[in-house]
Amino acid sequence: MTPTGLLGGSFNPAHGGHRSISLFAIRALGLGEMWWLVSPGNPLKPKAGMAPLPARLASTHRMARNAPIRPTAIEQHLGTRYTVDTIRRLIRRYPNRRFVWIMGADNLAQFHEWRKWREIARLVPIAVIARPEYDRAAHAAKAMGWLRSAVRPRAQARNWTSWRPPAIVLLRFRPDPRSATALRARDPDWHLSVETRGLRDRVTRRPIHEEVTCPPLPR
Numbered sequence: 001m002t003p004t005g006l007l008g009g010s011f012n013p014a015h016g017g018h019r020s021i022s023l024f025a026i027r028a029l030g031l032g033e034m035w036w037l038v039s040p041g042n043p044l045k046p047k048a049g050m051a052p053l054p055a056r057l058a059s060t061h062r063m064a065r066n067a068p069i070r071p072t073a074i075e076q077h078l079g080t081r082y083t084v085d086t087i088r089r090l091i092r093r094y095p096n097r098r099f100v101w102i103m104g105a106d107n108l109a110q111f112h113e114w115r116k117w118r119e120i121a122r123l124v125p126i127a128v129i130a131r132p133e134y135d136r137a138a139h140a141a142k143a144m145g146w147l148r149s150a151v152r153p154r155a156q157a158r159n160w161t162s163w164r165p166p167a168i169v170l171l172r173f174r175p176d177p178r179s180a181t182a183l184r185a186r187d188p189d190w191h192l193s194v195e196t197r198g199l200r201d202r203v204t205r206r207p208i209h210e211e212v213t214c215p216p217l218p219r
């Protein structure tokens with residue numbers, strides 16, 4: 001059984017913050033691997049300004065180099081857009097892994113807007129990583145009203161595989177101010193210079209083609 005972290009994201013583009021929080025979570029949670037699920041399209045984010053999936057995936061490959069991090073566009077292969085569907089499918093497809101969902105504090109603040117968020121919390125433990133400016137919003141998060149009794153002590157984070165969800169742990173290390181928004185502000189056309197030829201998914205091993213497009217949102 002491989003303890004595996006799932007960090008879902010737009011990665012538009014991937015940055016050093018993704019890498020540093022992943023390395024930290026790998027240590028804090030005793031993970032064998034971290035998978036970066038590069039989203040075909042966050043259901044709550046506008047399409048405008050979202051770089052093509054191959055470019056975003058290529059940016060994660062660079063950022064994950066020499067680390068136990070596997071970038072994947074598996075949601076594209078599975079045809080899932082909502083996290084609840086992705087997690088259900090991953091649990092079924094990889095019975096020899098235990099999954100923990102990882103997210104930054106900014107995502108916890110809007111977690112109650114995710115489809116079937118309570119079901120997500122019943123499927124897998126959740127680890128939230130502190131992020132500059134989002135601490136208060138995370139503690140005041142609507143979802144925390146329901147999750148509060150599921151909070152586990154940080155000191156026991158390495159025992160997460162024995163937790164029965166819902167279970168949530170709030171991890172804290174030196175907050176990392178890096179963001180994709182800041183990178184895009186500096187270079188909105190970052191994706192035009194990214195090499196995507198020969199790109200392979202690091203989980204499914206399937207090639208990623210230039211023409212990959214986002215599937216429409218299921219109704």
Ligand SMILES: Nc1ncnc2c1ncn2[C@@H]1O[C@H](COP(=O)(O)OP(=O)(O)OP(=O)(O)O)[C@@H](O)[C@H]1O
Binds near residue numbers: 102104130180182
């Ligand atoms: N510096 C950071 N500290 C903590 N969590 C982070 C950090 N950067 C990204 N994350 C988390 O990583 C996941 C994927 O993030 P995402 O790809 O949206 O990057 P982002 O920098 O938040 O992008 P954007 O600025 O475009 O919203 C999310 O759960 C997000 O909260």
Ligand SMILES: O=C(O)c1ccc[n+]([C@@H]2O[C@H](COP(=O)([O-])O)[C@@H](O)[C@H]2O)c1
Binds near residue numbers: 115
């Ligand atoms: O399932 C949902 O309803 C849902 C709504 C918003 C975001 N998500 C997921 O949250 C993860 C973080 O997204 P992002 O764009 O903030 O990096 C990514 O895996 C998204 O698919 C999921």
